[in-house]
Structure formats: C-alpha cells, structure tokens
Amino acid sequence: MLPKINAAFVEKLLTGFIRDELGRCGCRKAVLGLSGGLDSAVCAALAARALGPRSVLGLILPCGPAFPEDVRDAEGLARRLGIRHETIDISPQIEAYFAAHPKASRLRRGNKIARERMAVLYDRSAEEGGFVLGTSNKTELLIGYGTVYGDLACAINPMGDLYKTQVRQLAERLRVPAAIRRKAPTAGLWAGQTDEGEIGLTYDEIDEILYARFEGRMSRGKIIAAGHKPAAVDLVLKRIKASEFKRHLPPIAKLSPRSVGHDILHPYDWGR
C-alpha cells in the first residue's frame, strides 16, 4: 500500500526547491502551462507560495474551442491563486502546420500540440526572465505518459518524485478547488481522452504497482502474488521499459577519452 505522505512537509520541501533552484540563477519568476487539471494546479499553487503569486505567469493554451470547461477551471484557479495569467489559442499555428498534413494521426496531432505549448512556454519564459516549471509526476514519468520535448520539457520539475495519488493528497493540502481535484485526469489532446481510459488502468492501480516495483523492489512474481492482475503488472512493466528514452538525454556516441554525458561529470548546481 502506498503510504500517506506528510503533505505539509512536502509543501515546505517543494516550495524551498523552487525558491532555491531559481534563486541560484538570480531569478524569481516562473512560467507554467495551466491545463485546468490537477498537476498544473498543484504546481501553480506551489510556485505562488514559493515566489509570491505575482511572480508566476500561468499560460492557458487551448487548441481551438474543444475544452471550454478546462479553460474556465484554469482561469478560475489562476484568479484564486492571484497569479498573472493569459489565455492563448494555439490553433492558428497548429492548423497552419497540419493543412499540409491532413492525414496526420491523432497521436501526431497530440504530440504537435504538446510541443507547440512547450515552444510558447519557453518563448514567454525568455520574455519574463523566468523558469519553465514542469508538471509531470512520478507516475507519468515512469510509464512514459508524456510527450518528449513537449510537456516533459522544463527547467525544473518540482513534482517528478510524487506519484499521481500523492499529488492528489498534496492538492488537498494546497486547497486546489474540488472541481479540479475530482475531474478525470486527461492530457486534453483530443475529445473524450482520459489518461486512465487511454492507459487502461486506474492511477490507483498503476501507483500501487509502481510503488511495489520501485520502493518495494519487488519482482513481477511478487507483485502478482501481492494481489495484482498479471495483465496489469505486465502493462505497467512494459510501459516502463518502452519509455526509458523519455527519462534520459539522448545517448552520445563515445569517441574520445572524455565525453559529455559519459565521463565529463559536473554537478548541475555547480557554483550557484
């Protein structure tokens, strides 16, 4: 069983992390995408507490009019937190691109949308002199439920070591509105998409399996013996393996005695 987190302690750690990482670069501003969902709401609430609400810019980036209630929830959340926010419809650039690729699959369109959002966030972060905050949680990172160089791209990720069900616990502590906490998680890339529908398992099930695998260091057999369906365990283990590339920088072909990524090894926070 996934133990309950101490949400107050986690809030303290993560607001400290955001402040420290930005502060090392002499920066006090953050930019993030607000989807109207749980993860970005929690991240925005953490950033507002860490930096002060006016130092946070939330960008709401719908692609056309498909998800009006998510836009409403995101705008409501931004007002409630007191953060600066802006809604930008990215359908003009998406449609202009796909005019030449009318037969593109749903997945290609979805990934393109995620990467367009990333491009807007990075552009606006340059204007702001701020950092792009990532909102991917541990569950998504481990099963690879994210677009490489899309929603996975960020300067820092405060939430990457919290399972989805733990993010929910933190959301309660941060008083994220119930409407956002209760809605079905979705990447919002096409109508009717839900994470759990697309993956084929609930986050509760996925998190229990991941927790058994990583914190419990259990083998496939042991996880099944602990009461999980073999098909569910195999699905999760397969996704972990298939998405390994999303959790790394690309491999560099080693030629010299000392190479970037192999044996030129500097800490990230060097001298800051």
Place this chain on the structure above:
Amino acid sequence: MNIALAQIVPKLGDVEANLALHLEVLEKARKNRAGLVVFPELGLTGYTLKDLVEDLALDPAKDPRFRRLAAATKGLAAVVGFVEESPSDRGLFYNAAALVADGRLVHVHRKVYLPTNGMFEEAKFFAPGREFRTVEAPFGRIGLLICRDFLHYGANYVHYAAGADMIVCISAAPGRGIEGGDAFTTSRMWELMGEAMSYFSTAFVVYANRAGSEDGVSFAGGSFIYAPGGQRVARAAYVDPDFVVAPVDLGAVREARRTRLFKRDEKPEAIWRSLERIVRAPED
C-alpha cells in the same frame, strides 16, 4: 564546555565562499563561548562534486586557505570537512575531516566507507581512507567519522575501544522518505543510531549534518548531540540551516562508565582474535 553544531548550506564548488562562511560561523561560535564547533561533511566544497573533486582538493598542512581557517580557531576547536590531497599521496583525493584546535591541525580522518550505490557515487571520485585513529583534543579523546562511517558499527567500536570520550560524525546526509512527521524518514534512523551508540559507547555522540539542496537532493539537517546513555542534549532544525550551541558536561563520560560497566568489561583482545580468524579464514 559548549558544543556548536554548524548546520550550514555550503556553496557547491566554491571554496572561497565556504571559507568565508566557516570564518563567520567560527566567530559566532566564539561569541557563544563554544569550545568545539562541528561543521558538516565537505562543508568547504559542497557535496555533489563529481569531477570538481580534484580542482577543489587542498593540503591542510600547507594551503593558505586552510591556514586562515586554522588561525580562526584560537582558543577553541573545530571539525571541518574538505577534499584532501596530501604531498605523500599525490593524485589521490580523500573525503576528509580535520580536527583543528587552537590554531593547529591536530588530525585528519579520511572517510573509509564511501557510499557508491543508487544516488551515491563517492568511490568513483574519492580514494578510501584506511584507518580510524582516536586522538587527543584539548577537552578529551575524540574519534572522527564521516557520514556513512558512522553506520558501520565497527568504526564506532574502534573509537570506543581506544577510549574516545566523544564520537564526532560530520555528515552530508540527503533526506529520503516523506511519510513521517516534520522530517525525512531517514532522520529517524540517524537519531536512533546516535542514541543507541551513546549507550554502547558511553561516550558523547555529536552529529553535524548540513542543510540546503544540490541537484534536486535536499539534505536532511537534524544535527544532534547525545550524552552518554541516550540523553539528548541538542537537536538542530530538520532540513533548514541552523546554528545550535549546547552545554555538555564531559564528566558524564566518567559517570556513565562508573555505572554502566561496558567499558570496564570490554575485551578488545577477544574481539581482535575473533576478527583475525574471520579475516584470515573467511570460509570458517
């Protein structure tokens, strides 16, 4: 005597900045009449050094920066963490702790147990120390340990067998586990082992950890002092930087050894013979 726990946040890879921080804390400790100031592991350099290790190494006997630090210990003692490269071991870099007292370098302990698993990669960058030596400080016999050394009970035993009045462990222990109270779950382990060791050793156990974060990893803070027999004398803040000065009565060691007779009845020769047999014939 007063002991100061300097739970600082070093700047990663910047010896000058960290030296200034150490000097500032030593001054503060002096004003608080501390007889001993304990700084964290690799306090002069930061912890997550990787390839920076060799650029930041210094020879404590010769380096002018270390001399400035030593000069600031007139009338008190300090334990300081740094990267050591000595002329007798050129090209080898040690995760080291120096005991400096009254302006003089008394002893350097080189970390013996270098954690190299999971998030830890010390043995990739450091050479291991090869001994534990208990030394005389102005206030009593003291045994130095660095972080993971403390979790190997043989290391504590050597200091105990050598008659240490005080085991001083400097640490850069990252926090892990968020299911507890206002601290990382791992802080509980350190406190339990510190408390237990103060019973086993009938000595003072002084643990100085650091605060702050490096590369996403938060250090757990929670530095502490236990008097012989499990009596907690001080505990610094969890996670946050802190500076704690606590009075200790060194007479408590005599008192503990008079009433709990572990030290009197200890038989290092029996341990030695048994260890010799185990080391020589591991298949026994």
